[in-house]
Amino acid sequence: MKLDKQNCVNKSPLNHYLILVMSIASALTVANIYYMQPLLAKIAQYYHVTQGYSGLLATLTQIGYAFGIFLILPLADIIEKRDLILSMLLGAAVFLLLLFFSSNIVIALFASFGIGFCSIVPQLLIPLAAQLANPNERGKVIGSIMSGLLIGILLSRVVSGFVGKYMGWKSIYLMAAFFMFMLLVILRFTLSKSYAGSKIKYSESLKSMVVLIKQFPILRESSIVGSMVFLAFSAFWAALTFLLQSSHYNMGTDAAGLFGLAGIVGALFSPLAGKISDKKGARFTVGINIVVIIAAYVVFIIFGFQLWGLIIGVILLDLGVQSCNVSNQTRIHQLSEEARNRVTSVYMVSYFLGGAVGSYLGTFSFQHFGWIGVCVIGFLSQLSAVYAHTYKLKKKNQF
Template identity: 40%
Template sequence: MDAVTNAAQYHKLTPLVLWVMTLATGLVVANIYYNQPLLSDIASTFHISNGKAGQIAMFTQMGYATGLLLIIPLADMFKRKQLMLVDFAFIVAALLLAASAQKVWVLVLSSFMVGMSSVIPQILVAMAAHLALPAERGKKIGFIMSGLLIGILLSRAISGFVGEHLGWRAMFYIAAGIMLLMWGLIAWIVPEVEPDYKGSYSSLMKSLIGIIKQEPKLRLAAFRGALCFACFSAFWTTLVFLLREPPFNEGSAVAGAFGLIGAFGALAASMIGRLTDKAAPNRLITYTLIILLASFIIFMMFGHSFTGLIIGVILMDMGVQATHISNQAIIFSLNPNARNRINTVYMVSYFIGGSAGTFLASKVWETYHWAGVCVIGITLSSIVLIVHLLSLQKKDS
């Protein structure tokens, strides 16, 4: 790419484009998390246990991992805006199916489809890395990731409120309308990005194996991301069950409101993005993983009080999201022509970890309740911190 092409490319990422991309990122990713504060209400509607209802969130995350694997690599092969506009149609259809589901299996299937189609944020993050000046890449990624992370957290507050006052089905109808609006904004404002890959889809998918083998930094980042998100998902899936019990005795609105608290931690994402342009991301990750571990120790010791939960949520979200931003700064500095495939490997691992965390927490809750969830978080965050520190020692030796 020559200097003229470079200049034109970077000029496309105007403040308006960046804001629209950030807004779309937050609103689309929210689709994956709307169901979490509503799980108790869903359980009541279909007369199933809380543990069974928790598996609906797991299937949503499994769908997201599937979409990351099968759809995101296409962004290296097809025009990216066109790909997103087609995908929006599938998101709307899946949300409407979830809203109207009369059988549990239909809700499970539609939840999987919602997750599978809601992968547009990852296309947008890779687009930002592609369009940004190299010296500002971490800053721009951090800005968009702030939108993504706030979308994840505020989605719970919004769905909890809507579920409390309008019922859980209303949330999915509202989300479908929001997606139609975002389709228009993306079509109107976001620039097109031409594909870099010229081969077939089968060779594109096979190239993922080569990328995994060739990039040890990607493998380590994927491992860190998977275990961190497993901790994150274990907490948020079971929080609504904890708050239903004494001494809290609260409903979905309060469970969702904890997303507003977690947003304070998510706001650290933009700052971390700036730091990764100047400091070594691996060093920053050491501290962010320690913060994650500390949060679950607080949940274990003080998790039956609002004060303990609030402090723990802020620390947990800060640790998970800051680690995620640092991981992405590392992987997006790798092969520029394969950014979407690199992001596919990382994010598929990330959401497989999230699905595993949701599954473990749902199973453990039935027998060990909150203590079991805290043990999952402490164990997984300890493992990822130890592996990370060992990798730093190996690098320095």
């Protein structure tokens, strides 16, 4: 009887209301990782550290996110998913409060890692939605939830930029903790129980991810491309706040945050990118978006010291990165029903490790080589993405 109940719950319908709730939850949770990007200059001043050192906060947050995906996401193939999601929300709230009350950079670094580790809720919700969606609508559903997630990424910078200027940079973390407690209550009564379909042990689950990497060439390709794409994205956003506060612009944290509004154009394109992936093939869409990202960095290196140039570059960058991520996830979610969360874990660990490296290289390059150095990082990452995407182009089972 218990098995029948589990199967029934696992097959519950995915309606528009549930997709909306998942999208909002993804937006509010992923925002935890990105609040600090427009605030890095203020954080450096607050803790009396260098620009490069303050960049470690963003780096550790993304490393924490990667570790959370690696260690927690495989559990979703083994244990009940709703309780796991609620536990992560509670943990995120605790670490957000710890950062709010932190008195030195060491505590802030520890809290940043914990925030990233526990803010993996979107990566638990996306495979759940893919599991519940009809196969012919999977790309569209993933794109819809990704839109919420990506709007959360971009608006987080807008909100934190303004809050940082007018209320102090720490205030946003108190607000974020409140959002996590609110989501905990809402999802407790919105999500149904969703039991795992796999009987694999946790230790075996972690080991099996190595097997999945060897088994699926598409997973290897998507992981490398995703990491390089997100490296370019994170390098830009980590360096942007320092560029805007330099003598070229003399702008504050609110201006850095406002650039997130330009990037929303890319986020709004995600459902359409999902539809294109369903019709034209996700691999085709990935290739187009790498070209778009390269175009963004061409604009940055030529017109980066003009405000209109930055705005156009941001639109192209976010459009390319977000659409590429949707298409990559559409590809990998077709690989294995039973191992979907582990497949997602491999991809997203690579994705956010690339982002962590990008955050560090963005601040380091700007500090030592200026804006041109940041653009060089962007170009080199995309050359790597092109190589991974075109390597053994004629190999089988591409989609």
